[in-house]
Amino acid sequence: MSALHLYNTISRKTEPFESLLPGRVGLYVCGPTVYGPPHLGHTRGPVVFDILRRYLEHLGYQVRHVRNITDVGHLVGDVDEGEDKLQKQARLEQVEPMEVAQQYTLAYNDMVRLMNVLPPGIEPRASGHIIEQIEMIQAIMEAELAYAVNGSVYFDVLAYAKNHHYGKLSGRVLEDLIAGAGNESRELEGQEEKRNPNDFALWKKAGPEHIMQWSSPWGKGYPGWHIECSAMSRKYLGDEFDIHGGGMDLLFPHHESEIAQSTSCTGKNPARFWMHHNMITINGQKMAKSLGNGITVVQLFSGDHPLLAQAYSPMTLRFFMLQAHYRGTLDFSNEALQAAEKGLQRLWNAAALSKGLKASDRNEYTAADIAEACYAAMNDDLNTPQVIAQLFEAARVCNLANDGKLALDQENIAALQQLFHTWMEDILGVKEEQAADSGALDAVMQVLLELRAQAKAEKNFALSDAIRDRLSAAGFSIKDGKEGSTWSKT
């Protein structure tokens, strides 16, 4: 079997993955800024890194998965001046910023739970790690790579660039940044405090009107946006850890700045692998409030948005995302989601079918080939679309065997059953929806199926057809087989 390879943004190459400590992986993933309801753009990251984590665990690694909650420091426009995103929303709603954080942390966690994303092992909040951030800023100042002005502290990009490569992750060229950034950012308030317009805030002085503020060696203030991830990844994973993940939109300035901060402080490159997932588009367009295509997950799951032809379930959304490679863009459309819904149902039907297959003495298909191809696909930088293609191949085999057109022995039937379980449920993390109600629903359905079998036996076809037709109208299909009838949702 091949070994796991992952694309590393920092080397721009697909590299073999080896963990720093045998059998253990430290994984840090940038989580949400909790100031609004989760929308489609928030769904991809947690699912992508959930697949990574599930696969690492499947391979036997013990994963310490840290995903932060940004509840302070992230300013509107992702810049260093202006209003804190949390505080802006709080003032509008006339509540405490922490009430806003709580509301949208819960909404985010509801969303990821519905999408069957395993909860991270540690979920640190930026506001809960002010001391750690202050200590890291102090270390950067001791290295003379940051300076305090009027109660704020800025990272000195030019001083850092003398001995380090600022731009190593994003590929940005400092000279271009200097030439470009000057014009646009000069208008922003407070830029005059910086030695260079590309310097970024580590700590910002807070005016008395600012609700979220803490004491620091530089007076009352609050941390800059980038420092939290450096401080929290270091606290929970150490100076060097295995994998840092996030969306491509965070490459610059956020992750580039994280590397600069951590390196200034510890002399070490914090993460060995940097993984970035690509963005989501809707009908070929970028998501933006001005385009009216910012669909929240609540709207997606309820169908309540002008762009949606119907509601889509969390598992449909998850499966849809896995049909694309995480480094490619993912385009949302009703057609694509409906196709994913049907495809997923086809796989569930095949998985159910596999449990009832009758073993033959002969065998005409080697199920182990499919599993091997699945591993090869995952080991090639988590190629989930290829895994899904293999699962459809398994479904085809099950259907052929069920129709008596392909012979499978007990060993290969068991391997197919195991394949669906391992790859659908454990690794891809899709689960059958509404499993909770299956008991009562199935019990009632069995009553109907028995009545229908009895009617057929008594040649009362008016009744047996009526049962089938009414169930069909209610959204259920009946399939008659040699071993009796089975039902499924249509």
Added chain:
Amino acid sequence: MSALHLYNTISRKTEPFESLLPGRVGLYVCGPTVYGPPHLGHTRGPVVFDILRRYLEHLGYQVRHVRNITDVGHLVGDVDEGEDKLQKQARLEQVEPMEVAQQYTLAYNDMVRLMNVLPPGIEPRASGHIIEQIEMIQAIMEAELAYAVNGSVYFDVLAYAKNHHYGKLSGRVLEDLIAGAGNESRELEGQEEKRNPNDFALWKKAGPEHIMQWSSPWGKGYPGWHIECSAMSRKYLGDEFDIHGGGMDLLFPHHESEIAQSTSCTGKNPARFWMHHNMITINGQKMAKSLGNGITVVQLFSGDHPLLAQAYSPMTLRFFMLQAHYRGTLDFSNEALQAAEKGLQRLWNAAALSKGLKASDRNEYTAADIAEACYAAMNDDLNTPQVIAQLFEAARVCNLANDGKLALDQENIAALQQLFHTWMEDILGVKEEQAADSGALDAVMQVLLELRAQAKAEKNFALSDAIRDRLSAAGFSIKDGKEGSTWSKT
């Protein structure tokens, strides 16, 4: 209508409730120490204060509900020396203390969500408020009511008692405490640092082996257990707020110490009302590991414990708890829980029945009397058992009306429908379980009921009886009425 009265532990009287700010209530409730799976003992507090919050909101108040997560500082044995509860568990599991905190925070929040407890508006973590705790300790030291020894800081109970009443909440008498505490606590390590054995730790020096530690003016350490609630309630609710809640087991020393800390710091009594719920017993015994009766909620909901005759649903548990007043002990037994399960089902059946009642020209019952009695009961210190008694009266009325033995006009039928909705769902917060599956299940059931109605119309009683009997065997009962048949789970 009467006004809301609540029992105030500090005055030992039931007092009329008035909020400090018109229309707004600040409510602080002590949350869990997250170092183990939630057990029965953890279920009562969240439900009791959820009822309070729901009722306050029903009365029109905007409630800022703060419930903390204790993830640091709570030592084994609730004393000042020894191992941190989180860290102890972490070492056993060989994980970060914050992984333990996350695991059991999720387990606790899963439990309260299942029990339909509304999430608090703010859920602050002790480890996330170290700065606020340090600042509060500094203020207490400035008031000369605390002293530092060897990197630890202790609250000076005798100094405080010169001008304040230490024991005002719990009724403990300081002289008795001094006489009693000396003997038992002298053996504990570190007691020799205290001026008086009743002094309690505000900050503890951490040895290098201690994973959870932060810089402070007294060196590396971690906060004592009591200071977190003083610091976090003050941060999010102000120096004075309306209601502080918790279990009776927290009365002393936790809440008594909170009052002492806050008063030392602000000169004010932090909360106007102190509310305490009573404890849970099992078959008349206290819960204790040594008695083998420590049932976790997972065990309760699955039935997987030697003391449990069956599984009980979260709503059965919630309803069962509300059948007792929150200040009385609550004894768990299979008999009592089974009775609660049946009682709750009876109410749901009546609520469903109320929707199909036919209006009469006459009216023989005034439904408004029931609603008035419900308000009177809640206003009398949240007397939920009385509310439930009134709902059973409403059920009796619905059944009589359905049997043609009592005439109700449209207005009173509507009032009964509203009564179930408002009191069952909004205020008591019980909800119909497995509501998610009701769509599919009901659709299939309707197919069966239609077939049965058709069979009866065709005088095919063999078929109509077979449908009823088979559904009965599957756990559903059919009730025929003038308006057609309805079904329910038996």
